[in-house]
Amino acid sequence: MEKGFTLIxxxxxIAIIGIxxxxxxxxxxxxxxxxxxxxxxxxxxSDLRFTQQLTVTEQKEYCLxxxxxxxxxxxxxxGQTEPLKEVFLPDKIETLVVIGFTNNExxxxxxxxxxxxxxxxxxxxxxATTTIDVRPSGFVxxxx
Numbered sequence: 214m215e216k217g218f219t220l221i222x223x224x225x226x227i228a229i230i231g232i233x234x235x236x237x238x239x240x241x242x243x244x245x246x247x248x249x250x251x252x253x254x255x256x257x258x259s260d261l262r263f264t265q266q267l268t269v270t271e272q273k274e275y276c277l278x279x280x281x282x283x284x285x286x287x288x289x290x291x292g293q294t295e296p297l298k299e300v301f302l303p304d305k306i307e308t309l310v311v312i313g314f315t316n317n318e319x320x321x322x323x324x325x326x327x328x329x330x331x332x333x334x335x336x337x338x339x340x341a342t343t344t345i346d347v348r349p350s351g352f353v354x355x356x357x
Contacts (some may be wrong), residue, residue, distance in 0.1 A: 257300075261277055327351050
């Protein structure tokens, strides 16, 4: 007697996998804006800390500038125009709100502290929000 699967068994398994994929795709798409919101917030915090570290290491002021209309931000050496890094927020991020920073700019001093404290809020297409708090000492924290 030969061991193996029959054609009917293989087609049944493929049909079950197809049904599971069809059920899973819409669920994943509905959760995608929240995934992009969390990822964008983590990337922004990482870039704020990178800007802070550049300032401390090189003893030159670096800034992270927000461009609200374009939904992007840049890391630059303060007073310069050429960005070191430019990041566009994902499509699922609908609104960028920056509060407390003059010229929408987070400026670090050579000790790692910020010139002004404030918050950055990201809002996705499902109106979920994530706020990033920047403290006077330069401490950066995500607030849900």
